[in-house]
Amino acid sequence: MLDCAIIGGGPAGLTAGLYATRGGLKDVVMFEKGMPGGQITQSSEIENYPGFYQHGKTGMDFMDTWQEQCFAFGLKHRMEEVAAVRREGEHFVLDIPGKESISAKTVIMCTGSTPKRAGVKGENEFFGKGVSTCATCDGFFYRNKEVAVLGGGDTALEEAYYLSNICSKVYVIHRRDTFRAAPSTVDRVQRKENIELITNATVEEIVGDKTGVTGIDIRDAAGNISRLEVPGIFVFVGHNVNNSVLKDSAGNFICDINEQGQVIVDLNMHTSIEGLYAAGDMRINAPKQVVCAAGDGATAALQVISYIQEQA
Amino acid sequence: MLDCAIIGGGPAGLTAGLYATRGGLKDVVMFEKGMPGGQITQSSEIENYPGFYQHGKTGMDFMDTWQEQCFAFGLKHRMEEVAAVRREGEHFVLDIPGKESISAKTVIMCTGSTPKRAGVKGENEFFGKGVSTCATCDGFFYRNKEVAVLGGGDTALEEAYYLSNICSKVYVIHRRDTFRAAPSTVDRVQRKENIELITNATVEEIVGDKTGVTGIDIRDAAGNISRLEVPGIFVFVGHNVNNSVLKDSAGNFICDINEQGQVIVDLNMHTSIEGLYAAGDMRINAPKQVVCAAGDGATAALQVISYIQEQA
Numbered sequence: 265m266l267d268c269a270i271i272g273g274g275p276a277g278l279t280a281g282l283y284a285t286r287g288g289l290k291d292v293v294m295f296e297k298g299m300p301g302g303q304i305t306q307s308s309e310i311e312n313y314p315g316f317y318q319h320g321k322t323g324m325d326f327m328d329t330w331q332e333q334c335f336a337f338g339l340k341h342r343m344e345e346v347a348a349v350r351r352e353g354e355h356f357v358l359d360i361p362g363k364e365s366i367s368a369k370t371v372i373m374c375t376g377s378t379p380k381r382a383g384v385k386g387e388n389e390f391f392g393k394g395v396s397t398c399a400t401c402d403g404f405f406y407r408n409k410e411v412a413v414l415g416g417g418d419t420a421l422e423e424a425y426y427l428s429n430i431c432s433k434v435y436v437i438h439r440r441d442t443f444r445a446a447p448s449t450v451d452r453v454q455r456k457e458n459i460e461l462i463t464n465a466t467v468e469e470i471v472g473d474k475t476g477v478t479g480i481d482i483r484d485a486a487g488n489i490s491r492l493e494v495p496g497i498f499v500f501v502g503h504n505v506n507n508s509v510l511k512d513s514a515g516n517f518i519c520d521i522n523e524q525g526q527v528i529v530d531l532n533m534h535t536s537i538e539g540l541y542a543a544g545d546m547r548i549n550a551p552k553q554v555v556c557a558a559g560d561g562a563t564a565a566l567q568v569i570s571y572i573q574e575q576a
Numbered sequence: 577m578l579d580c581a582i583i584g585g586g587p588a589g590l591t592a593g594l595y596a597t598r599g600g601l602k603d604v605v606m607f608e609k610g611m612p613g614g615q616i617t618q619s620s621e622i623e624n625y626p627g628f629y630q631h632g633k634t635g636m637d638f639m640d641t642w643q644e645q646c647f648a649f650g651l652k653h654r655m656e657e658v659a660a661v662r663r664e665g666e667h668f669v670l671d672i673p674g675k676e677s678i679s680a681k682t683v684i685m686c687t688g689s690t691p692k693r694a695g696v697k698g699e700n701e702f703f704g705k706g707v708s709t710c711a712t713c714d715g716f717f718y719r720n721k722e723v724a725v726l727g728g729g730d731t732a733l734e735e736a737y738y739l740s741n742i743c744s745k746v747y748v749i750h751r752r753d754t755f756r757a758a759p760s761t762v763d764r765v766q767r768k769e770n771i772e773l774i775t776n777a778t779v780e781e782i783v784g785d786k787t788g789v790t791g792i793d794i795r796d797a798a799g800n801i802s803r804l805e806v807p808g809i810f811v812f813v814g815h816n817v818n819n820s821v822l823k824d825s826a827g828n829f830i831c832d833i834n835e836q837g838q839v840i841v842d843l844n845m846h847t848s849i850e851g852l853y854a855a856g857d858m859r860i861n862a863p864k865q866v867v868c869a870a871g872d873g874a875t876a877a878l879q880v881i882s883y884i885q886e887q888a
Contacts, residue, residue, distance in 0.1 A: 279626050279867065286624055286716045288741030312598055314591050314870050315628050315638070317645035326627070333629035337716070400878060404598045404649070425885050429600030452888055531843060531861040549843040551875045555591065558626050559871025563863045566712060573737050576764055 265367045268568050269358055270294040271346050271509055272374035274302020275554045276544030278330055279561030280372045280568075281339035287569045292338065293366075295358070297345040300334075301327035302376060303545075304554050308392045309405065313554050323392075349373070349509055351518060351537060369539065369575070370568045373527065374561060375506035376545040377552075382414055382499050386470030386477075394477025395470060396498050399423040400553060403430045403498075411496040412437055412480055414467055420500035421445040421453045427498065434459045435492060437482060439466050470497060505546050522548055533564040541567060577679045580880050581670055582606040583658050583821055584686035586614020587866045588856030590642055591873030592684045592880075593651035599881045604650065605678075607670070609657040612646075613639035614688060615857075616866050620704045621717065625866050635704075661685070661821055663830060663849060681851065681887070682880045685839065686873065687818035688857040689864075694726055694811050698782030698789075706789025706808050707782060711735040712865060714808070715742045723808040724749055724792055726779055730757040732812035733765045739810065746771045747804060749794060751778050782809060817858050834860055845876040853879060 267289040270277045273296025284292045294300070304310065307323030316326055335341070348359040349371055358366045379397035381387055387395055396402040403411075403426060411431050413424040416438035422445075428434045436453070441463040443450045453459050464485040471491070472478045479493040505525035510517050520528040520536035526549075527535055527542035535542050543560035545552050550560075579601040582589045585608025596604045606612070616622065619635030628638055647653070660671040661683055670678045691709035693699055699707055708714040715723075715738060723743050725736040728750035734757075740746045748765070753775040755762045765771050776797040783803070784790045791805040817837035822829050832840040832848040838861075839847055839854035847854050855872035857864050862872075 275626065282624060282626060283712075283865075287712065287738065288715075311645070311648075312594060312874075313627065314587065314594060314646065315625065315641045317641070317648070329627045329629070333623070334626065336623075336629070400595075400599065403600075422882070422885070425888075426599065426881065429881075448886075452885070456888075529843075531841075551871075551878050553871075553874050553878075555867065555874050556871040559863075559865075559868040562624075562865050562867050566863050566865075569738065569741075570734070573734070573764070574760075576737075576768075 265355065265369060266291045266293055267368070267572060268292045268370045268372060268565070269356065269366065269368035270372045270374060271349065272296060272376060272506075272544070273298070273300035273341070274374060274376050274544060274557060275304065275330075276376070276557040276561040277372070277374035278334040279558040280374060280543060280565040282334040282337060283562045283565035284568055285337035285339045287565065289569060289572065290338070293340045293342055295342050295344055295346045297343055300331065300341065306392050307401065310401075310554070311404070312401065346509055348511065348513075349518065349540075350512065351540075356539065369572060371540050372561070372564045372568065373510065373535075373540070373542040373546060374544050375509060377503045377505040377526075377550075379499070380502045380504060382467065382501050384414075384467045384470055386472065387499065390470055390472050390477045394472060394496050396496065397500070398552065399426045399498055400551075402496070403427050406431050406496045408432050409496065410435070410494050411498060412492060412494045413498045413500060415500035416440060416443045416445065417500065417502070418445040418449060419502075421449045423498060423500050424459055425453055425456060428456050428459050432458065435462055435494070436460070437462045437465050437467055440464065467497075507546060526550070532567050533560055534567065539571060577667065577681060578603045578605055579680070579884060580604045580682045580684060580877070581668065581678065581680035582684045582686060583661065584608060584688060584818075584856070585610070585612035585653070586686060586688055586856060586869060587616065587642075588688070588869040588873040589684070589686035590646040591870040592686060592855060592877040594646040594649060595874045595877035596880055597649035597651045599877065601881060601884065602650070605652045605654055607654050607656055607658045609655055612643065612653065618704050619713065622713075622866070623716070624713065658821055660823065660825075661830065661852075662824065663852075668851065681884060683852050684873070684876045684880065685822065685847075685852070685854040685858060686856050687821060689815045689817040689838075689862075691811070692814045692816060694779065694813050696726075696779045696782055698784065699811065702782055702784050702789045706784055708808065708810050709812065710864065711738045711810055712863075714810075715739050718743050718808045720744050721808065722747070722806050723810060724804060724806045725810045725812060727812035728752060728755045728757065729812065729814070730761060733757040733761045735810060735812055736771055737765055737768060740768050740771050744770065747774055747806065748772070749774045749777050749779055752776065779809075819858060838862070844879050845872055846879065851883060
């Protein structure tokens with residue numbers, strides 16, 4: 265019986281593991297099928313995690329510094345995918361395909377959310393090299409430069425506005441001529457002098473060279489293609505919350521989630537189920553930043569320690 | 577008129593400044609009378625902030641790495657004490673003794689809380705060298721060693737239990753023979769085999785040498801003094817929340833606080849007043865960890881940016 269099972273190995277999961285083991289819990293396992301580190305390992309540069317500020321260092325370099333530390337206090341890593349987490353009496357059971365199930369007194373869910381990609385030619389090739397899904401993370405790298413935004417929902421327009429305070433110009437490319445975003449948001453974006461809305465248009469291809477993105481080819485309603493020379497394109501076409509582990513065999517979630525599929529938590533990262541916690545990008549109101557996910561992981565682990573103490 | 581005033585220069589305030597300026601806000605000022613860095617600068621070692629794991633580095637070294645980064649994007653620092661924050665119409669006014677008042681569209685409160693000291697001889701001399709007020713932070717440095725805990729409230733006993741899972745033995749020194757803590761907590765602590773309760777006793781002096789604490793002199797009810805040889809003592813006699821800035825001239829708080837004086841916030845660090853945010857150790861449910869305070873600061877700053885965008 266594990267004291268704590270941590271599902272997911274990004275910043276939230278690693279920090280939860282550090283705090284749980286350093287706090288004296290003996291059997292703490294982090295389940296992460298791939299290499300630990302999470303989404304940030306795909307970034308070409310990070311400069312907004314306090315205490316890490318070295319030009320030219322990638323997200324992979326950044327996460328390297330976490331590994332020794334987070335595993336130094338006894339955290340174990342199992343490179344396995346957890347298919348489902350079930351409540352069984354006073355504890356939890358983790359189903360692992362092809363393996364024996366594992367019991368745990370507590371579970372911290374840290375599987376994050378995955379930004380959707382638009383499916384445009386060149387998008388994957390230049391991801392992290394001019395293609396981004398996070399304005400907060402990467403906007404500053406395009407200070408006083410022109411960028412494009414792909415999308416027409418609330419998030420796309422809000423992020424376009426955020427970028428317009430940093431970049432010299434923001435082109436918003438949207439396939440329709442109306443926006444799904446809130447009218448007040450649309451109005452605000454239309455009034456901003458350095459935002460240009462390109463509607464009834466699609467991105468045909470993201471082009472670039474060894475240095476990264478150099479432009480995008482845009483197809484208008486008549487089928488004409490023109491090139492927009494920008495060094496950056498931000499894709500905002502939604503997120504998939506990685507919450508399938510929390511579904512029972514009937515397809516129902518074992519804890520409360522909101523309409524977007526995010527896990528509902530309080531300030532202590534408690535879900536609606538006792539002993540089950542959620543941390544990082546999969547929870548409601550997640551700022552989707554490494555430092556915030558790490559803070560969540562620490563918070564959840566300290567709650568796990570208290571919870572286990574109370575059962576003693 | 578500032579876009580954002582940040583009150584307090586610890587991890588929450590510095591991170592809020594980094595995110596607010598990197599997110600494109602122009603006039604962001606952090607008010608911190610002393611050197612930025614906060615409580616952690618008093619620590620002799622830190623090993624639980626993810627990404628910073630270098631033996632022998634102090635809290636001061638650790639915060640050094642933050643300075644260049646957090647000020648790199650335009651954050652300004654004023655070495656002044658803010659006496660009061662007032663809401664005036666659509667914005668806030670900051671009163672600074674002997675100076676002109678300053679207006680700000682938004683305010684992020686990051687003044688933290690201060691652990692009380694017991695007032696024992698040797699306590700200040702050895703603070704950070706064997707005397708600690710944080711089990712989560714420093715407990716691990718005493719793994720498999722004996723430590724003493726001073727205090728008899730809920731926090732003292734819960735932290736003693738936390739320490740008992742890491743340390744070989746925990747002595748709890750309490751001046752009364754009954755405990756103010758919840759009966760279930762007292763019971764749990766009494767049943768833990770490596771916790772010894774020393775009641776009707778006070779700490780006469782914390783003694784040590786150049787390496788730090790070596791023991792404590794304990795006075796029993798009869799007035800006899802005996803020495804307990806321990807390398808560490810944890811003092812849990814309460815916290816003062818640094819919330820006086822939020823009091824109006826009549827002594828009433830301008831936003832909702834709880835019975836302990838902590839500012840009530842939601843997951844977005846919103847207080848009960850629009851445009852006013854609180855981050856770090858002064859808020860409810862604060863885990864009082866650097867990484868959590870930093871996450872709060874980032875969260876609050878991103879909310880400030882959204883709030884200012886919405887007013888545009």
